[in-house]
Structure formats: structure tokens, C-alpha cells
Amino acid sequence: MRKLLVVVAALAVSLPLFATEPNPSARQRELVLKLLDQMNMGQTIAKLTDAIFAQMEKQFLDAADASGGKPEATAEAKEAYAAFRQKAAKIDFAGLMTEAYVRIYSKYFTEAELQDLAVFYATPTGKKSIDVLPQLFREGMEAGERELGPKLEQVMAEVAADQQKKRPWRRTMTDIRSAATALESYAVDHDTFPTGDYASLKSVLIPTYIRELPEKDAWGHPFAYIVSPDQKHYRIVSAGSDSIFDWDSRTIKTPANEESPSVVYRDRLEDDIIYQDASFLQLPVQAKQDEDH
Structure with a gap:
């Protein structure tokens, strides 16, 4: 979505940016406007704008779907997009882009050259080139996407x-956070964390709380999931690079107070990565180096 917002923002500010270009002469402006009319540029700009908005709407809805696809999230996304579209409708995209094209063409073509282009586009071959150019671009893009x-x-x-492979702890930490976020969402709805082992979480978390539950850490070893007897605390553990769990890493330790415990950093990647109740308890020292940088 951010990329599309940048595109729209760029369109909105194009006029002041192009004000820094040399001013076209009155004759250049007249010829470029005639050229743009011959090329049906107004229709092209309208289609481009519609395509941008259609893609943005999809991005809004995809974001809602990625968050769990709950009806209220979808409704909120539709409401946000409608508000955005209403405000964006006040922007004169056609006027801004037309002015941009006038300055661009005037920058690279003299009055005589613009006249030559206008004459060419008035010929049967010129008219055909205008008609097929969008198709040429589209097929070229499709070929590039298909081949490259x-x-x-x-x-x-x-x-x-x-x-x-160089930094396996990063993906492992990311996957643990993803699973933990789904567990936290489940707990909000049920007031407890689910029972069972890690493999059993699929049946209770997918698809309501997560699309796909990470099954193994970056070393290819299954995660462990532990829940306290009262189902108020949980722990997710990676066995580290050696696939051997530390003797006490799968034991829930209920915190004595509400403060989050300090993270313990280990020198060896063989040591377990431990996550409990929304925070990491044990990490490789390389993770601390990532944070410091």
C-alpha cells in the first residue's frame, strides 16, 4: 500500500515539481496539447487513475484479510478506503498530469519536432501506433514477467x-512472534491459551488467527509449545541449532510480578530460543548485536 500511496502523492505534487523545468513556449504548449489529444491521453490518464485506485482498494482489503479476515476488519478497511477515495477525488489528476506532459514534451522536443509528431500521428500509421501502443506495452510487460x-x-x-543461513535466529524469532501473536489473539477471545502441543495449535488458530502457522525453526526443527495448568501463561521454544532442548526450557515459570523479565543472551546457537507471555526470555547473543546495530 505504501508504494501506491507514494504514486498518488507523486501525482499530486507533480505540478510544483515540474515548475522547476524551463517554461514551454505558447506554441509548444499548443502543439503538445494537440498531440495529447491525438493520443487520447485524457482517457489513458483516467484509466491509470482508476487502476491505481483499484489496486489500492485491493491493498486495503488484503491488509484486513491478513489480520485475520474478521468481518469488522473488512468493514473498517472498506470504510477507510471510501474515505480515502472521497478525499483523493479532490485532486485534479488529469490537470496535473497534462501539465506534466506539456513540460516533459517541451523539454525534449522543439516546436518543429512537435509539429512533425502531430503530422505523423494524423497519418494512418500514426493513428495505428496510438491504438496498438498500449497493447505493445502490455504484451511487453507480460513477456518480461513471463520470461524474467x-x-x-x-x-x-x-x-x-x-x-x-547466515542469520537463522532472525527467521526463527519472526516465526515465533507470528505464532505468539495468533495465540494472544486467541486468548483475547477465549480468556485462556489453548492446551495441547505445538502441532495441535493448527486446529485452533488456523484460519481465524493466522493463515499459516510456522511449524519449524530456521534449523528445520519443530517448535515446542507449553501452556501453564491454569492456561494463563504459554511458552514457545526453539531447540536451537543442535535440535536438543535444554533440560528446563520447556517448563513454564510463572513471573513473580507483572514486569517483563530481562532477556538472557547466550553465546551458542545451540542454546534454546525461549519466548513466554509476549516476550523473549532467552536469545543468542547475535540477536542483541542486531538490536545494537
């Missing part, structure tokens, strides 16, 4: 995997 997309995704996956 999988290769780029593979490269990105390889880079991500390499980075993960």
Missing part, C-alpha cells in the same frame, strides 16, 4: 536462503 519473473524470483529466493 521466474528467474528473478529464483535469484531472490537463493539470496534470501543464503541470508537466512
Whole structure:
């Protein structure tokens, strides 16, 4: 959503930005406006604006769906988008973009060259180029996505995997937080944390509280889940790189007060990563170094 907001913001401020460009002559402005009319640019700008808003609406709804897909979240997302669309409707996108195009074309084309373009676009070949240009761009983008997309995704996956291997605690911590957030949401609705082992959490958390529950840490070992007898406290544990749980890491220790205990940092990646009641209790020292940087 942030990217789309940037696009819209860029459109909104384009006029003052282009004010720094050399002013087009009256003849250049006249020729560019004629050229834009020949190219049906008004219709193109309208379609672009509609596409941006449609994508933004999808982003609003996707965000609500990612948070659990509750009806109230979806309704709130629709309300927020409607308010955004109403306010954004006050922006003269067509006027701003037309002025931007006038200045851009005037920057790169002389009056004589603009006249040549206008003459060309009035010919059958010029008119055809206007008609098929959107299709050429679309098919070019589709071809690029089809041919390059999988290769780029593979490269990105390889880079991500390499980075993960270098810093396995990061993904492990992220996955533990995701599972814990789902547990906390469950507890809000039920006033207790669920019983059972980690594998059993799937049946109570998916899909209401999380789309997909992380099953293993970055070393490929299953997480452990422990809940206190009164179901008021929980713990999620990764066995670390050696897959062996510390002798006491799966024992719930009820805090003596409401203050969050200090995190214990361990020098070895073999030591367990322990998370209890919304905070980490034990982490590798590398995690502290991440925080310091």
C-alpha cells in the first residue's frame, strides 16, 4: 500500500515539481496539447487513475484479510478506503498530469519536432501506433514477467536462503512472534491459551488467527509449545541449532510480578530460543548485536 500511496502523492505534487523545468513556449504548449489529444491521453490518464485506485482498494482489503479476515476488519478497511477515495477525488489528476506532459514534451522536443509528431500521428500509421501502443506495452510487460519473473524470483529466493543461513535466529524469532501473536489473539477471545502441543495449535488458530502457522525453526526443527495448568501463561521454544532442548526450557515459570523479565543472551546457537507471555526470555547473543546495530 505504501508504494501506491507514494504514486498518488507523486501525482499530486507533480505540478510544483515540474515548475522547476524551463517554461514551454505558447506554441509548444499548443502543439503538445494537440498531440495529447491525438493520443487520447485524457482517457489513458483516467484509466491509470482508476487502476491505481483499484489496486489500492485491493491493498486495503488484503491488509484486513491478513489480520485475520474478521468481518469488522473488512468493514473498517472498506470504510477507510471510501474515505480515502472521497478525499483523493479532490485532486485534479488529469490537470496535473497534462501539465506534466506539456513540460516533459517541451523539454525534449522543439516546436518543429512537435509539429512533425502531430503530422505523423494524423497519418494512418500514426493513428495505428496510438491504438496498438498500449497493447505493445502490455504484451511487453507480460513477456518480461513471463520470461524474467521466474528467474528473478529464483535469484531472490537463493539470496534470501543464503541470508537466512547466515542469520537463522532472525527467521526463527519472526516465526515465533507470528505464532505468539495468533495465540494472544486467541486468548483475547477465549480468556485462556489453548492446551495441547505445538502441532495441535493448527486446529485452533488456523484460519481465524493466522493463515499459516510456522511449524519449524530456521534449523528445520519443530517448535515446542507449553501452556501453564491454569492456561494463563504459554511458552514457545526453539531447540536451537543442535535440535536438543535444554533440560528446563520447556517448563513454564510463572513471573513473580507483572514486569517483563530481562532477556538472557547466550553465546551458542545451540542454546534454546525461549519466548513466554509476549516476550523473549532467552536469545543468542547475535540477536542483541542486531538490536545494537
